[in-house]
Amino acid sequence: MDARASLPVSLPRANPTTSYWQDPPDPEISDYLSSPTVPETADIVIIGSGITGAGIAWNLLGEDQELHARDNENGKEKIVMLEARQACSGATGRNGGHTKAASYRTFLSNSSISLPTAKKIARLEYATIKAVHAFAATHKIDCDSWTGDTVDVVYDAAQWEASLKGIEAIRQAFKGxxxxxxxxxxxxxxxNDF
Structure with a gap:
């Protein structure tokens, strides 16, 4: 995980693969533009339309987004969301990481900051899963929202040992x-095939 986090940030790939979840792309959302050009000014700029960007926009705008559009015309805050490609075409649109936590993978690293911080992060990850599924149900979003047991496959002995240590640490931290x-x-x- 630390190795992935240390990779330099770059622009999105020019020719990405098509996500299973976005084939075909949503005709209303995937290429939606609220204006033909990018506004020159904004009060708030959201970079990316994935789960974080969409969540921020949803909470800033509230449920009545048409009302917010009218308020914008009357001088209220101007919010702009920028997306490099199609809506939600990055990591959020490609995997279910936001609907499956593997907190044991980062728990030891997060514990090096502090145990309360590591527990807070693990709780946040779990709360996010619950919130994503609840949002889909509440808004009757036709998607493959599903809760249940999942499987993590580990092919490397060192990763396996790290996983066992992480699982033991998180179990001990939340015991009782x-x-x-x-x-x-x-x-x-x-x-065990090692």
Missing amino acids: EEDESTVARYPLKWR
Whole structure:
């Protein structure tokens, strides 16, 4: 995880693969433009339309986005969202990481900051999963929102050992707490081929 985090940030790839989840692209949202040109000024600029950008926009605009558009014409704050390609075409539109936490992978690293911080991050990851599924249900979004057990496949002995340490650390940290059976629930089943 640390190696991935240290990769330099770059512009998106010129010819990305098509995401399974966006094939075909949504006809209303994928290439939506609210204006033919990028505004020269804005009060708030949101970079990216993935889960973070969309969540920020949703919370800033509220549910009545048409009302916000009228307010904008009357001098209220101007919000602009910039996206390099199609809406939600980056990581959010390509995987289910926002609907599946693997907090054990980063728990030890986060614990090096502080145990309360690591627990707070793990709880946030779990709360995000619950919120994403609840949002889809509340707004009757026709998608493959599903909750249940998932599987992490580990092919490397060093990663396996790190995973076991992370799972043990998160279990110990949440032992006896109310969210022990949710945030720290990592049943182990394995086939050892190493």
